[in-house]
């Protein structure tokens with residue numbers, strides 16, 4: 001997924017988008033013929049944490065990161081679905097620089113960029129749920145390194161696969177994505193020290209950053225008939241994908257894979 005516009009439908013294909021409801025409704029978004037996202041209202045039932053609002057868009061893997069972090073911390077929040085084709089005043093004034101979701105608004109103050117939001121949630125609610133960032137400064141630096149790697153080297157070319165015009169371009173971006181996945185296998189080994197997650201025995205910051213992409217990984221696999229996290233080439237990541245998907249937080253928060261498959265089809269070359 002590359003930055004701004006990664007999931008905003010191309011204008012010339014806008015009529016094919018299965019959105020039918022109103023935009024910017026609090027707690028739940030536009031209804032679609034495929035399914036209804038109940039993620040926000042589920043998480044809302046959790047322990048209180050003051051005035052916390054998440055501006056998102058159901059399909060965004062970046063928004064999923066923020067939702068995962070909030071769920072893992074057990075922090076309640078109000079979810080507001082944004083219509084990226086018709087951005088709200090609140091959204092534009094909260095993230096005037098990038099104009100992208102997610103935006104977390106805490107006590108009226110906006111925090112932007114998914115990985116910064118995840119770190120903010122971890123630091124702002126240190127007593128709740130799990131601690132996502134390692135306590136040790138060196139391990140924290142290593143976790144931040146791999147989180148940045150996921151964004152820059154894996155998600156960026158992979159997002160472009162949904163934006164290309166030709167099969168050659170698609171193949172090149174897939175090649176770059178696979179190379180990043182191969183390197184990330186080493187990152188998982190380094191961070192986990194042989195344990196289940198990047199965070200060790202439990203999920204941590206890198207797990208949340210990669211975890212936001214899980215429904216898109218599965219949707220991509222379904223569409224391609226292959227495996228991005230291939231058992232033979234990257235066995236650790238393949239096992240991680242299964243393990244992560246079994247977490248309560250993942251089940252509560254991540255998008256329905258069929259819905260992502262339908263949604264993502266509009267971005268693929270016809």
Ligand SMILES: N[C@@H](CCC(=O)N[C@@H](CS)C(=O)NCC(=O)O)C(=O)O
Nearest residue numbers: 003004005007060062100101113114
């Ligand atoms: N680097 C950003 C990327 C966020 C992003 O690209 N969000 C997309 C949705 S997946 C977006 O809001 N696009 C709206 C637009 O570009 O107008 C982050 O990590 O939060």
